Amino acid sequence: MATIYQVSELAKVSLATVSRVMNGNAKVSDKTREKVLLAMKELGYRPNSIAQSLASSRGNSIGLLVSELHGAFFGEMMAGVESELRSAGKHIIVTTGHSIEEKEKEGIEFLISRNCDAIILHVEAVSDEYLEELSKGKTPIFIISRYVENLAEQCISLDNELGGYLATKSLLDLGHTDIACIAGPQYKFDAKARFEGYKRALAEYNITFNEELFYSADFKETGGSEGIAHLMAQQQEFTGLVCGNDEMASGAMNFARERGLSLPEDLSVVGFDDVIFARYIHPKLTTILNPVNEMGRMAAKLVLKQIYQTKEQTIQQVFKPSLIVRESTQLIHR
Amino acid sequence: MATIYQVSELAKVSLATVSRVMNGNAKVSDKTREKVLLAMKELGYRPNSIAQSLASSRGNSIGLLVSELHGAFFGEMMAGVESELRSAGKHIIVTTGHSIEEKEKEGIEFLISRNCDAIILHVEAVSDEYLEELSKGKTPIFIISRYVENLAEQCISLDNELGGYLATKSLLDLGHTDIACIAGPQYKFDAKARFEGYKRALAEYNITFNEELFYSADFKETGGSEGIAHLMAQQQEFTGLVCGNDEMASGAMNFARERGLSLPEDLSVVGFDDVIFARYIHPKLTTILNPVNEMGRMAAKLVLKQIYQTKEQTIQQVFKPSLIVRESTQLIHR
DNA sequence: TTGTAGGCGTTATCAG
DNA sequence: CTGATAACGCCTACAA
Numbered sequence: 001m002a003t004i005y006q007v008s009e010l011a012k013v014s015l016a017t018v019s020r021v022m023n024g025n026a027k028v029s030d031k032t033r034e035k036v037l038l039a040m041k042e043l044g045y046r047p048n049s050i051a052q053s054l055a056s057s058r059g060n061s062i063g064l065l066v067s068e069l070h071g072a073f074f075g076e077m078m079a080g081v082e083s084e085l086r087s088a089g090k091h092i093i094v095t096t097g098h099s100i101e102e103k104e105k106e107g108i109e110f111l112i113s114r115n116c117d118a119i120i121l122h123v124e125a126v127s128d129e130y131l132e133e134l135s136k137g138k139t140p141i142f143i144i145s146r147y148v149e150n151l152a153e154q155c156i157s158l159d160n161e162l163g164g165y166l167a168t169k170s171l172l173d174l175g176h177t178d179i180a181c182i183a184g185p186q187y188k189f190d191a192k193a194r195f196e197g198y199k200r201a202l203a204e205y206n207i208t209f210n211e212e213l214f215y216s217a218d219f220k221e222t223g224g225s226e227g228i229a230h231l232m233a234q235q236q237e238f239t240g241l242v243c244g245n246d247e248m249a250s251g252a253m254n255f256a257r258e259r260g261l262s263l264p265e266d267l268s269v270v271g272f273d274d275v276i277f278a279r280y281i282h283p284k285l286t287t288i289l290n291p292v293n294e295m296g297r298m299a300a301k302l303v304l305k306q307i308y309q310t311k312e313q314t315i316q317q318v319f320k321p322s323l324i325v326r327e328s329t330q331l332i333h334r
Numbered sequence: 335m336a337t338i339y340q341v342s343e344l345a346k347v348s349l350a351t352v353s354r355v356m357n358g359n360a361k362v363s364d365k366t367r368e369k370v371l372l373a374m375k376e377l378g379y380r381p382n383s384i385a386q387s388l389a390s391s392r393g394n395s396i397g398l399l400v401s402e403l404h405g406a407f408f409g410e411m412m413a414g415v416e417s418e419l420r421s422a423g424k425h426i427i428v429t430t431g432h433s434i435e436e437k438e439k440e441g442i443e444f445l446i447s448r449n450c451d452a453i454i455l456h457v458e459a460v461s462d463e464y465l466e467e468l469s470k471g472k473t474p475i476f477i478i479s480r481y482v483e484n485l486a487e488q489c490i491s492l493d494n495e496l497g498g499y500l501a502t503k504s505l506l507d508l509g510h511t512d513i514a515c516i517a518g519p520q521y522k523f524d525a526k527a528r529f530e531g532y533k534r535a536l537a538e539y540n541i542t543f544n545e546e547l548f549y550s551a552d553f554k555e556t557g558g559s560e561g562i563a564h565l566m567a568q569q570q571e572f573t574g575l576v577c578g579n580d581e582m583a584s585g586a587m588n589f590a591r592e593r594g595l596s597l598p599e600d601l602s603v604v605g606f607d608d609v610i611f612a613r614y615i616h617p618k619l620t621t622i623l624n625p626v627n628e629m630g631r632m633a634a635k636l637v638l639k640q641i642y643q644t645k646e647q648t649i650q651q652v653f654k655p656s657l658i659v660r661e662s663t664q665l666i667h668r
Numbered sequence: 669t670t671g672t673a674g675g676c677g678t679t680a681t682c683a684g
Numbered sequence: 685c686t687g688a689t690a691a692c693g694c695c696t697a698c699a700a
Contacts, residue, residue: 001472003677014687019679029685049447050388051677054692059384069416069428070409070627079404082430091444094403094428096416110425113383138335250614277611280584293404337693348671353695360696363669385693388676 002043011039022047053115061091062303063111063119067099072275073245073292074122077144080296081120088304090117099188101125112139118307120144120299124188140307144299145292146189147318156299156317160190163288163321164197167242167270170286170323172205175332176240176268180213182227182252184244191219191244194272198242212236217248224251232259239267239332246271246278246287253281253328268329283327291319336377345373356381387449395425396637397445397453401433406609407579407626408456411478414630415454422638424451433522435459446473452641454478454633458522474641478633479626480523481652490633490651494524497622497655498531501576501604504620504657506539509666510574510602514547516561516586518578525553525578528606532576546570551582558585566593573601573666580605580612580621587615587662602663617661625653 008018013032020026021036028036039045053059064081066074082092093114097104104123111119118140123131128148135141135151147157171179181198184191199209212234217223224243228251231238243249249271253263261267263283271278271287278285298316305312342352347366354360355370362370373379387393398415400408416426427448431438438457445453452474457465462482469475469485481491505513515532518525533543546568551557558577562585565572577583583605587597595601597617605612605621612619632650639646 005677015678016680016687016689017685020686023679027685032686046443046447048388048449048677049444050384050393050449051692052679054382054384054388054676054694055678055680057679057692068413070406070413072404072406072409075404075406075409079402082403086430091429095425096420109380110383113380115382115384277614280611280616281614282616339693349694350671350696351669354670357695361669366669382693385676386695388678389693389695391676391695 001048002045004045004047006043007036007039007045010043011035057115059115059117060089061093061114061116062307063114063116064092064094065097065104065107065111065119066094066122067097067124069094069096072277073273073290076275076293077122077296080293080298081144081300082296084297084300085303088300088308088310090304090308097123097125099124105130108134112137118142118303120303122146140303142299142303144295152317154302156295156302156319158190158290158295158319158321160193160321161197161200163272163290164194164242165201166197166321166323167194167272167288168198168201169204170270170325171240171242171268171329172201172207174240174268174329177205177207177332178213178236178238179207179240179242180228180231180236180238181215181242182224182231182244182248183214183216184219184248186216188219191216194244210236213238217244219245219247221247221251221254224248224253225255226251228252228255232256240329241267241269243269243271246273246275246285249285249287249328250277250281253285264328264330265333268332270329274324278324279326286326286329287324288321289324290321295319335382336379338379338381340377341370341373341379344377345369391449393449393451394423395427395448395450396641397448397450398426398428399431399438399441399445399453400428400456401431401458403428403430406611407607407624410609410627411456411630414627414632415478415634416630418631418634419637422634422642422644424638424642431457431459433458439464442468446471452476452637454637456480474637476633476637478629486651488636490629490636490653492524492624492629492653492655494527494655495531495534497606497624498528498576499535500531500655500657501528501606501622502532502535503538504604504659505574505576505602505663506535506541508574508602508663511539511541511666512547512570512572513541513574513576514562514565514570514572515549515576516558516565516578516582517548517550518553518582520550522553525550528578544570547572551578553579553581555581555585555588558582558587559589560585562586562589566590574663575601575603577603577605580607580609580619583619583621583662584611584615598662598664599667602666604663608658612658613660620660620663621658622655623658624655629653 008015095107097107104126120142143155183195215227215230217227271285273290274287301312304310338352342349429441431441438460454476477489517529549561549564551561605619607624608621635646638644
């Protein structure tokens with residue numbers, strides 16, 4: 001692998017000059033530039049970005065930490081971030097946190113130690129305080145899909161509470177009054193906020209929250225099945241079900257059907273996120289649109305603007321969810 | 335950010351000694367080690383992996399190039415690679431190629447320039463020759479989900495031809511004789527191999543391939559719709575449909591149903607990949623199991639074994655697909 | 669077991 | 685506009 005030194009030799013100029021034509025900032029005469037370019041081509045020269053990064057303490061890469069690499073949710077998020085950044089000539093370095101505090105911290109350390117120009121975080125286990133502390137370090141951080149009060153400028157988030165509210169209200173408006181809820185893990189900020197929205201909607205319709213119609217699961221399909229199994233065992237009537245995300249809604253629906261319920265006649269269910277398969281499941285899932293891809297793009301734009309001083313026009317920091325009505329909910333009938 | 339130098343000062347030892355305790359290779363007396371460790375803790379020292387990498391020309395990270403960041407297929411693949419590598423203490427650097435030659439090459443360059451210890455590639459646009467050339471470079475490459483004759487040792491692949499064959503044969507065995515095919519882009523190796531399998535199965539049953547029952551689309555859902563629209567316009571009877579992947583199968587099924595066909599009575603369809611949503615779509619999709627996650631893990635193990643000399647027992651280089659029968663296919667009736 | 673010094677491939681600050 | 689030369693933070697012979 002050719003180095004800058006060999007290029008300088010071949011072109012009969014100094015190292016500095018080669019560096020200059022690479023970075024195109026300082027002025028170089030056209031003749032010299034030509035010579036250098038030619039030499040680079042001839043040697044098949046590729047700059048070593050590690051060395052560049054060490055010398056300049058910049059990386060031209062930005063770090064991205066997500067909880068998981070699989071799953072529709074994170075896929076869309078990563079894709080959003082990447083496509084925006086890529087078209088600005090930046091590369092991303094992805095790593096995972098698995099929603100475990102220790103791993104999240106380790107992932108962050110890794111990204112920082114790689115000299116990323118900035119890092120975009122989707123973290124769930126780490127505390128607000130930790131993030132605030134982190135933001136004082138030399139690597140700028142940006143937070144996606146989570147709102148941290150004291151770091152508002154760095155956050156791209158969804159109004160999850162509103163989402164939970166909308167989901168629940170959609171059922172109330174269809175005449176349902178006994179509405180169960182399978183929420184996500186309550187240590188997760190979004191899961192909790194969605195659940196708050198559920199309660200607010202109930203309150204607004206003067207329905208008192210019934211602990212027996214509530215279950216907290218793990219955001220996975222199996223969690224949805226467990227959830228509804230638990231709820232059905234309570235011997236409490238319910239005709240509506242609000243789920244913390246689409247995966248759990250799917251699990252719950254499958255289980256309910258196996259138990260002989262027909263959907264949506266016997267049970268109206270609404271999901272959350274509108275991941276890609278929401279429209280594949282049967283009946284097609286009524287759910288809350290969570291614009292993760294958009295949010296990913298926006299996080300990228302925020303980085304571009306704040307770190308690389310590009311002129312991004314439209315920065316929207318908090319996104320509003322909306323209801324997507326499909327076929328898994330219907331008017332109550334009795 | 336503290337450097338190794340400050341640590342050495344505080345601990346009153348030389349740079350070299352600090353370096354030694356970090357890497358734990360050379361021998362250091364317990365007393366000195368203690369001092370150094372203490373100093374590191376006190377300064378909150380974190381090694382700068384960029385500098386480490388430059389000095390040692392190793393990265394302790396391995397590069398991963400995939401076509402896309404979203405979608406069930408790549409998600410599973412990345413997750414497989416990552417989990418295996420992470421538990422061995424290695425980090426991955428992910429980037430994308432978007433199935434475009436230029437971008438794939440750029441992504442590869444990026445990973446190499448980042449001093450990755452090895453790179454795992456899922457590339458579709460780049461030629462075998464290019465890969466062979468690349469493999470002569472100093473960064474070891476591994477190829478996933480593609481078989482390159484001269485690089486067999488570095489490949490983890492699926493027998494796509496067999497998959498296409500199994501899919502088609504499953505329909506033939508159900509009595510179907512007029513079987514259409516919506517294949518993936520024929521410049522993609524896997525798409526082509528699957529199509530070959532389709533033809534082999536037909537031949538085996540003495541059915542001559544009918545060009546009018548073939549359509550090549552883009553592996554996306556919309557491609558599936560286009561495909562079946564095209565096929566139905568041919569005025570050619572067919573009762574079976576083999577699709578290049580599950581997404582296209584889904585698109586085709588939706589379109590067919592909109593056109594009044596009832597599934598699987600009027601049309602049996604089989605997909606390919608068994609991505610997560612295959613069992614969500616209606617009727618549940620009969621498809622070919624593509625163990626991407628396993629293959630990802632295996633690629634990681636291969637790297638671990640060949641690059642880091644760990645003792646991986648079970649290396650399987652070519653995977654066999656298998657048929658998963660669900661509800662989208664049935665005996666022909668007329 | 670420990671220290672010294674040269675080098676990894678660039679960038680950046682000076683002079684010239 | 686161009687060329688030395690000192691960083692960047694760490695690794696690694698080679699010596700001691």
